Amino acid sequence: MxxxxxxxxxxxxxxxxxxxxxxxxxxxxxxxxxxxxxxxxxxxxxxxxxxxxxxxxxxxxxxxxxxxxxxxxxxxxxxxxxxxxxxxxxxxxxxxxxxxxxxALARRYRYVLLESPVRPSLEAGRVGWVFRPLGGEAMRAASAHLIGEHDFSSFRAAECQAASPVKHLTRIEIRQSGAYWRFDFEANAFLHHMIRNLMGSLLRVGQGLEPPDWMREVLAARSRDAAAPTFSPDGLYFLGPVYAREWGLPEHVAAYDWV
CATH class of the missing domain: 3.30.70.580 (Pseudouridine synthase I, catalytic domain, N-terminal subdomain)
Structure with missing residues (x-):
């Protein structure tokens, strides 16, 4: 069986x-x-x-x-x-x-980020960290350029083994709760380090180091050199795949309520 x-x-x-x-x-x-x-x-x-x-x-x-x-x-x-x-x-x-x-019809990830002048302690290894204030609207505007089917070579690790850099990114949601930010990503599939590379570039915009339209230029460049450095893995969670309901598999686990 x-x-x-x-x-x-x-x-x-x-x-x-x-x-x-x-x-x-x-x-x-x-x-x-x-x-x-x-x-x-x-x-x-x-x-x-x-x-x-x-x-x-x-x-x-x-x-x-x-x-x-x-x-x-x-x-x-x-x-x-x-x-x-x-x-x-x-x-x-x-x-x-x-x-x-x-x-799997799609895959979902969440990045949990702490915005604080002091590094994580209790949540060390479980959240990413930035010490500069972030602009949510700027990051949301930048993320809009990423939605849809694109060549994501600019956000692809050199050792990536995917047959094609073209992926369909269907959703990015960015929300803040106190000192914590949550970035949700959903796509048909992801390239190696793709989300950590996207996070690096989104945070560059969020910290005011680049304008939101810079993300469109990075995407169009199709070159890893055009994007920001790869961000920490600490706050990245694989939420799991999405399946057709006829398979009858659970869609929720208790840890979702925590993260």
Whole structure:
């Protein structure tokens, strides 16, 4: 049978999602826990790989297995073998046609940012940080240039393996609550470091170092040299993929209410 899992994790202690020889990745820890619970090796495929230091609220994976367990057993049993900063949130039996990555209609990220003259302490590693005041209207005006289908080469990491730099960015929402800003991004897919590179440029506009229309020039340049430096991974959260409702997968986890 094919099983889908929803997974949450803090990325600070890990070298990203994808398995590496060091074994210090989220995928390595998950597959080790699954194997311990199921008493057989299990290989997973995820909805979207995250970089080192990036967090996941609802990463979705699928795997095929002959081991029969109830969905709740997959949750509790796997969590027994996971470290405290990784937890399976839900499990579902899905049709063989379901694919965690290929079935996703869109992917969503949130960046949480602290604007303060003093660096983070309690939330260190969980939020980005700027010490200069930010202009919300300027950043929203700049983000409007990014909506739609574009060549995002200016915001693409050199090591990106995507077949095409053309992506369809459908939503950017920017809102402030006290000293904290939240930037929500939704697109059909994202390039390597794309959001962290977008954040660097949005914050350059927000701090008054560039006008909002500068973002249009950066996008049109199709050159990484035209954009601002890559911003910190600390405040970046993968909210998860969007699937058609007929798959019957959860659309919300408790951590959404926190972040």
């Amino acid at each position: 094919r099983i889908a899992l929803g997974l949450s994790y803090l990325g600070q202690a890990y070298q990203g999602w994808q398995s590496q020889p060091s074994g210090q990745t989220v995928q390595d820890r998950l597959e080790s826990a699954l194997a311990a619970f199921a008493c057989t090796p299990i290989a997973t495929l995820c909805a979207g790989r995250t970089d080192a230091g990036v967090h996941g609220l609802m990463q979705v994976v699928h795997f095929d297995t002959e081991v029969e367990r109830s969905p709740q057993s997959w949750v509790r049993g796997t969590n027994r073998f996971l470290p405290p900063d990784i937890a399976v949130q839900w499990a579902r039996v899905v049709p063989a046609a379901f694919h965690a990555r290929a079935s």
